[in-house]
Amino acid sequence: MTESAPHSTGARKLPTPVAAAIDRAESLLQGQGLRLTPVRRRTLEILLETPGALGAYDVLARLAADGFGSQPPVAYRALDFLVEHGLVHRLRRINAFTACSHPGEHHHAAFLICRNCKRVEEVHAEHLRATLVSDARRAGFEVERTSLEASGLCPDCREGAIPDGAAT
Amino acid sequence: MTESAPHSTGARKLPTPVAAAIDRAESLLQGQGLRLTPVRRRTLEILLETPGALGAYDVLARLAADGFGSQPPVAYRALDFLVEHGLVHRLRRINAFTACSHPGEHHHAAFLICRNCKRVEEVHAEHLRATLVSDARRAGFEVERTSLEASGLCPDCREGAIPDGAAT
DNA sequence: TGTTGACATGTGATAATATAACTTTTAGGT
DNA sequence: ACCTAAAAGTTATATTATCACATGTCAACA
Numbered sequence: 001m002t003e004s005a006p007h008s009t010g011a012r013k014l015p016t017p018v019a020a021a022i023d024r025a026e027s028l029l030q031g032q033g034l035r036l037t038p039v040r041r042r043t044l045e046i047l048l049e050t051p052g053a054l055g056a057y058d059v060l061a062r063l064a065a066d067g068f069g070s071q072p073p074v075a076y077r078a079l080d081f082l083v084e085h086g087l088v089h090r091l092r093r094i095n096a097f098t099a100c101s102h103p104g105e106h107h108h109a110a111f112l113i114c115r116n117c118k119r120v121e122e123v124h125a126e127h128l129r130a131t132l133v134s135d136a137r138r139a140g141f142e143v144e145r146t147s148l149e150a151s152g153l154c155p156d157c158r159e160g161a162i163p164d165g166a167a168t
Numbered sequence: 169m170t171e172s173a174p175h176s177t178g179a180r181k182l183p184t185p186v187a188a189a190i191d192r193a194e195s196l197l198q199g200q201g202l203r204l205t206p207v208r209r210r211t212l213e214i215l216l217e218t219p220g221a222l223g224a225y226d227v228l229a230r231l232a233a234d235g236f237g238s239q240p241p242v243a244y245r246a247l248d249f250l251v252e253h254g255l256v257h258r259l260r261r262i263n264a265f266t267a268c269s270h271p272g273e274h275h276h277a278a279f280l281i282c283r284n285c286k287r288v289e290e291v292h293a294e295h296l297r298a299t300l301v302s303d304a305r306r307a308g309f310e311v312e313r314t315s316l317e318a319s320g321l322c323p324d325c326r327e328g329a330i331p332d333g334a335a336t
Numbered sequence: 337t338g339t340t341g342a343c344a345t346g347t348g349a350t351a352a353t354a355t356a357a358c359t360t361t362t363a364g365g366t
Numbered sequence: 367a368c369c370t371a372a373a374a375g376t377t378a379t380a381t382t383a384t385c386a387c388a389t390g391t392c393a394a395c396a
Contacts, residue, residue, distance in 0.1 A: 069375050144319055154308070
């Protein structure tokens, strides 16, 4: 668990990307009078440390291992809070959560989910969302939230991958 | 449960929209050497008869009431089959299923889900999907399936509706 | 015509995901 | 120190989904 020294850039205070993201999250929340409590902070860290997405129960297991409560509401509450405030995204196709890549920008994103390695790529989707919102408005429908998700193969998994729908 | 006579258009053989859709579905499947078995047929009917979307267990309850098996796999198998062959769509935001409005056209759709009355509107989303596919390709990601869903308020529910996120 | 083989269905058990309802703790304001 | 509101903990349960295996159906064809 010891953190390795930052490579040749000269040793500052170990500002890992995760720590930086946590700091940013904390500022964002404080600016709105909200608190990044220990469970919430740890939940966000867990997601930031994970390349792909995690299910609520995966998060819960890690939280419990760190001494937090071990019942589902502990994880769901923290996750819901983080989603609500734009720090985490919920992926409905796979019932999982992933840290937001660009918190605080009030953006709308789409997600590319690799069915092979489970990694998740967040892509900007302002245009995509705008199109959907206006298509909807034409139908008299007022859009409040969107889920824009795709599954398929990430660059690393494209070679030698099993075709969609086929088996061994 | 007796079917009322078709109104003033002259009594043919009761070609309800549901029956017509079932016939279409059957042709489509037969053209591919697939069978619209009784459970599958009834499952599709159930969804066609319902304005909104139904959860798998809602479908299951209706199937069981009609004398089919009462265990979850009965519903999930029929639903999965119908989804697989483009006759039914799965809505991931609400864990529910809805009959396809335009079967056999091999289209891609987006869904507008009313959070108030639960009705679902299917809109064409070829352009939307094409945009997402090409955004993804730019990131080296190969898209296989998409979920494009929005929740909000349908035309009927927009007046006097409770604002998103607020309470009584 | 009877066997076979593939597909479909039925069933029991259980896994995975999510929420409700209530209690206790904690942080911050007075 | 006391109070209050938000947060965290806990018990229980609801909801959604899959696995594994037994049984049934039906058409091809020997």
